Amino acid sequence: MDLNLSDEQRLLRESAERFIVESYDADHRRRMANDPQGFSPDVWKQFAELGWLALPIPEAYDGLGGGAVDIGILMEAFGRGLVSEPYIATVVLGAGLVEKCGSEQQRRAILPKVGDGSLKLAFAHSERVARFDLSNVATVANKTVQGWRLSGNKIAVLDGHAADEIIVSAHVHDHQGPSGRIGLFLVPAQTPSLVMSDFARLGGGRACNIELSDVHLTEDARLGGGEDTLPAIEWAIDRAMAALGAEAVGIMQTLLDATLEYTKIRKQFGRPLSANQVIKHRLADMAIQCDESRSMALRAALKADAEPVERARAASGAKAKIGKCARFVGEQSIQLHGGMGVTNELEVGAYFQRLVAFDTLFGGSAHHYRRHAELGRATVPA
Known part of the structure; x- marks a missing residue:
């Protein structure tokens, strides 16, 4: 299997990372944290202009026809910037359910408006x-x-x-x-x-x-006809967990980079912290956890349109594994920063809080370990 990104996906990653660096500085994140709306309407308009809101929407409804891997690329960049715009709620969950369950009339009425940013779900x-x-x-x-x-x-x-x-x-x-x-x-x-x-x-x-x-x-x-929509809800939640896993990877990588830089400049007893063998081991463990999480998030995205049991096992496996890795990376980053890690002067604490929220959203690691095991037993012949 070729896991290399296509040219279009590389351009998407580069444009998203550049946008985050230019638009999502520390001051912007602090303003959003104190804003009663929680996000910037101007940034949301920019998302629409860049085509990100239309990314997973089918071309028949004025979208770009992207898949879960494309969403993961975007969400990893969002994690680096602690983006607070309602992307998961509107594009991944809302538009996904309309596409899956809505009638043709409902799709044509709703999906183009989601893509151009005029409708939030x-x-x-x-x-x-x-x-x-x-x-x-x-x-x-x-x-x-x-x-x-x-x-x-x-x-x-x-x-x-x-x-x-x-x-x-x-x-x-x-x-x-x-x-x-x-x-x-x-x-x-x-x-x-x-x-x-x-x-x-x-x-x-x-x-x-x-x-x-x-x-x-x-x-x-009512969306669609009279069928039971539970399978569609499970499908949408699994896709959302794959996207949130990619966002968590972006947060973890940012914490690793910040911690690595801090241990190089922070000196103790005349030597940088990074010169200590124990610190090197911790940083190496953090890097391994980041790589493992990235692999699990990619697997969940690749399986997002597989048959239900395979898709659900991939999503729950990623959610459980990334949740465990995220807590480890966040705790190590806080500890290696010392007392500075829990102050508002550094953003390490804000990134760690988002990881804690990720671990609970749509079920914690313990819940998804159980779900993964139950789905595995369901596939074993009697």
């Missing part, structure tokens, strides 16, 4: 008692004469405060198909019966909790 699926079980959905959608009525609560909706439309998952009660089906519904953010409370996420960006109290929707608010 969010995906509301997690609930308080679900504990990362994607099939555990208590929110209900009841069929009415006018359309649908949604009731329930969602938590930790990534960038829901910034979305123009929120894709909400709910158990469908329409007395037509089999019970237990999960449907997806497009809910405008300004819907009167939708109550939203947003909060800052650890490591940058924002999320929100949503309460739906008899939210009335029209008939065409």
Whole structure:
């Protein structure tokens, strides 16, 4: 298998890295950390102009037709800059679900607007008692004469405060198909019966909790037809985990580079820290963890469109492994920086916080070790 990047992918990586260096300095990141919106609308417009918002959207809907590997290249650069724009929520999750589940009319109405930056999406699926079980959905959608009525609560909706439309998952009660089906519904953010409370996420960006109290929707608010959308939700979450794994690799590499540079200039007893054999061993271990994580993130991206079990095993394996490696690299970076590592003067702490948030998002390492093992048993003949 040839794992070398194509010419287009190399250009994408170079342009993304150059943009991050030029636009995402320490001052910009501090402003975003204190901004109530959590991201810059001007930067979002630049994402659209550069074609990054249209990257995974099919060409039939004014997109570029890129794949999960292309998204991973972009996300690794985003990790280096601690980008807080709602890319995962809008492009990877939102647009991905519309492409997978939406009708042709819905795709043509939504996907081009996502690509040009005029429409932002969010995906509301997690609930308080679900504990990362994607099939555990208590929110209900009841069929009415006018359309649908949604009731329930969602938590930790990534960038829901910034979305123009929120894709909400709910158990469908329409007395037509089999019970237990999960449907997806497009809910405008300004819907009167939708109550939203947003909060800052650890490591940058924002999320929100949503309460739906008899939210009335029209008939065409449901994505697609009457099929169960749980397989599509699992597909979208697996792709999001692959993308977030690539972002974590970018963060880890930045921490390694910063720590290596610091140990070269920081002197103790007249010698640089990097001259000590023990410090060299730690830096080598950090580099190994970064390379292992990069390999796992790439594997998850390559398997993003494989058959469901193979795809899910690759995504969970990457999430579990990268989460463990990320914590190791972050902790080593903090320790080797000493007391400076936990001050606001250096950004090491901010990068480490994003890695801690990554380890929990969509399930921690322990959850995905179990999921990986269960999927492995499912493939073994009885």
